[in-house]
Amino acid sequence: MGNFAANEGLSIFVILVWLGINVFLFVHFYLAFLVERYYYTRVILGHALSWARAPAACLNFNCMLILLPVCRNLLSFLRGSIQYCSRTAARQLDRNLTFHKLVAYMIALHTAIHIIAHLFNFERFMDSQLMINSSYLPYVLSQIGNNDNRSYLNPIRTNETNPTIVMFTTIAGLTGVVITLALILIITSSMEVIRRSYFEVFWFTHHLFIVFFIGLVLHGVGRIVRGQTIESVKVHKPDECHSRFEDWGKNGTDCPEPVFAGNPPMTWKWVVGPMILYVCERLVRFYRSQQKVVITKVVMHPSKTLELQMKKKGFKMEVGQYVFIKCPSISQLEWHPFTLTSAPEEDHLSVHIRIVGDWTQALYTACGGDKTVVQDAWTLPKVAVDGPFGTASEDVFRYEVVMLVGAGIGVTPFASVLKSVWYKHVQENKNVFTKKVINSTKFSCSGFE
Incomplete structure (x- = not known):
């Protein structure tokens, strides 16, 4: 209790x-x-x-x-x-x-x-x-x-x-009808079955909130x-x-x-x-989206998982954080969240993307995932990165014992944590407060004492 x-x-x-x-x-x-x-x-x-x-x-x-x-x-x-x-x-x-x-x-x-x-x-x-x-x-x-x-x-x-x-x-009647229709579309398209299967429908209809708020302000005029x-x-x-x-x-x-x-x-x-x-x-998101991002490496992992390694000037992160990625050649409007799998100690940022939908499939194709030859760097698509944004994993090193639980593509936050542990303990030999990491995905325990 x-x-x-x-x-x-x-x-x-x-x-x-x-x-x-x-x-x-x-x-x-x-x-x-x-x-x-x-x-x-x-x-x-x-x-x-x-x-x-x-x-x-x-x-x-x-x-x-x-x-x-x-x-x-x-x-x-x-x-x-x-x-x-x-x-x-x-x-x-x-x-x-x-x-x-x-x-x-x-x-x-x-x-x-x-x-x-x-x-x-x-x-x-x-x-x-x-x-x-x-x-x-x-x-x-x-x-x-x-x-x-x-x-x-x-x-x-x-x-x-x-x-x-x-x-x-x-004014009250017309704006009332408009904002009610907007609200109905926003809520119905937010159902999990639509959000997962038709993310674009969810994304576009959710932006009817602009119409909703304009109508709301004018409703009482x-x-x-x-x-x-x-x-x-x-x-x-x-x-x-x-x-x-x-x-x-x-x-x-x-x-x-x-x-x-x-x-x-x-x-x-x-x-x-x-x-x-x-x-x-x-405005902050727009400013970040205009900053140059360079894809330095593309790795095709089993089970149709795409790893992108990128560099962005001035980018700083903490373990377990996530970013939003946009690929203008696929869509000028869509941003999708992905957990960072790189560690703060690395000189690049990386994400692992499971190919499960239209947008991820298009990114997979644009990065040459369906080709057997090595892609030249200049043929890779341009991407924009917004973030990083915080999660509960940020304060992981404030605890003496940490348990990491995940499955499938859901283990990506722990990749960042485990990499950072390795860099702190093995590479830099730092005396971190965290003494033990329990990784339930492999049913193993790692001690650092």
Whole structure:
């Protein structure tokens, strides 16, 4: 139990805090739309108003978080900073993609609630406009602002329309449709069966997040959710005036006609920070992709495994780190992650690539894997390298005993570790803290004492 708390305690704490913030935001904003200012909005919409706005607040929060776990350079920087304080905290950064998926599921959940609630809202707005009856309060409220659209409550201004037309002719409706379709494509293409078998489909559809965030920021610009202005509430108290709506605005009445206004868009305040960080992240990646990389050696191993040895000026790494590789002759956009199998002590960087998909097969062919003659260096494809990025293996030499467990191509992180051990102990005769490495892939133990 103690080991579980030490290893998983921080992760559970982070998840509970995240869930707690979601619950707090949902409840807080649900209650926030039950106040006096939205009394007349609820006359038309009922509690569907709160059911639409509460998940919207949670969407803002989760959309603020969704980009942070995929900022690889930011995570590497945080890992280096946190590692000096707590290795346990630094290891939590390895679960960035798990947290990214959890946030995505939460976004999908709140999006579904938000959409369903607004479908009810559109129908009730339409019903209020169609109920042509001056003794019917929702209809009277729907007519306010016909001569001055700045103070209207019902965004559907005529009974000669339908909710579908309104959905595609308003900023909120059109952007809502666009970001919902983008989200559906992003989530469905992220299923493991598609990601593994059709990585290109996953990669391209995942970049619809750009469309998603643009639509998200613009979604509230139309100010379709409206309430009574604070100034109007002071002179027109809904709980006192709602039953005397026939006399609103007449001479001698103390209930002037209520004035309504839309809420200013707030989403951009939540997401502008992460969006700027992500843009900076992409700029760093672009700069790295432009640095020259030279393939110095290509080795074809059994079981269709390709080893690339490369050199890049100023490249520094730690054991177990990984890089992203792009081959422009195959694709100008696709980057694929590979664990470094070279050691920090070597003068080159190397990766071992198992040929299992279209992109790896194309790289195998480009490097002459299907040829029996030796390839000239100038015929090898150009590649770009982004990284390195950190993993839990970085602090391997801070432990006295290390167990390496892996199988198949999954043993590549340990190649870097074992090479580095050999260089430190045999070549340089350094006194490393690590005294024993247990390699379960070969069922052997190596001692260094």
